[in-house]
Amino acid sequence: MKESASRWRVNYQQAIEYEIINSPHLFQLQNDSILSVGKTEQARRFVVMDRNVEKYYAEEIHNYFSHHQIEAKIISIPSGEEHKTLESYLTIVQELDAFPINRRNEPIIAIGGGVLTDIVGFVASSYRRGLPHLKVPTTLMGYVDASIGIKTGININGNKNRLGAFAPPQKVFLDKTFLKTLPKRHILNGVCEIIKLAIIKDADLFRLLETHGSQSIEEYFQNAEGDLILDTAIQGMLEELEPNLFEEDLMRKVDFGHTFSYGLETRHETNLLHGEAVLLDMMVSSLIAKSRQFISEEDISRIFQLIDQLGIELDTTILDSDMLWASLNERTYHRDGLQRVPMPLGIGGCTFVNDIKQDEIINAVKKLEDRMILNYDHA
């Protein structure tokens, strides 16, 4: 609206709404939930899947689309963080150019882990200024975290997620049967994000992990208790994401474990998984919290016991206090000049601090290393 001869103000609001739907056996022929979005008569779908997903599920997915008479172009891209690149992005764009889809009602379908859904989400956000997309997470990390929010991105110039966009999916379909073929290390990787939520906001989830975590991991979350853990984690994650989808509020509980991990992941891109880096960060943060008396020794011991009981190994040899300090400073810059580091307040509570000193990091790393040596001696 025009306010004066030389000033105009534009004000437009768009509601964001999408559903995350549990739909087991998503590509069984009689399951039509993924076709509930977009047109289905004389329709096309552009599907991108992770190369390892292709190995196990390509035939089932091809059969599904041909059974439903959808002309599908199904491509795969190589897996892993090292492929979260501009090259992968451009490969998808070229394939899209060669297989034009209706930009309104033939959504792109992303089937894979967090790397795949982040890349495809970014393509969808930018190709022809935005196409609808559906996400189907096939890793635990994707299931409880990467696929259910609206962040997308690729790594560039040695920086994680430096190019990206906030891009809401049209729908997210959860089919936990994909987890059956996931390597155990990647199951544990996702469990680290669940532990994060438990420590920082949900003492009940922590107890659930203590009681049913090991069994659920053993059964790749195909059991009823596994369902309960996954649903509770997703609920908790969404409670944090929904009111702050675009991260206007920089004090995010879900950033617990995401301060020092940034440096760790950047330095060890090819051999350290996201959840593993997050767990190391959580332990350093928790020991700083302990020295500030935010959390008791008893609760710290429960956290260490849980990790041990779930069979997750912590490689403390890669902790380098100078690098963690640099990572904190980088995140401070990212968080608009304040550290805003989430810290546990007991188990299930959270507070934020802005005044962590380098010495506290050095002490916490030393304590963590000592604890690991003690554990090793007892083993």
Ligand SMILES: NC(=O)c1ccc[n+]([C@@H]2O[C@H](COP(=O)([O-])OP(=O)(O)OC[C@H]3O[C@@H](n4cnc5c(N)ncnc54)[C@H](O)[C@@H]3O)[C@@H](O)[C@H]2O)c1
């Ligand atoms: N967008 C977000 O909000 C958000 C949140 C958390 C993490 N992330 C991103 O997610 C990425 C990590 O995701 P990830 O841990 O899923 O890693 P990933 O996508 O690399 O997948 C892990 C491995 O599992 C394989 N795989 C996937 N599904 C499989 C299946 N069903 N069976 C067998 N193998 C399978 C993949 O090929 C890969 O080798 C990071 O890049 C991180 O930045 C994004």
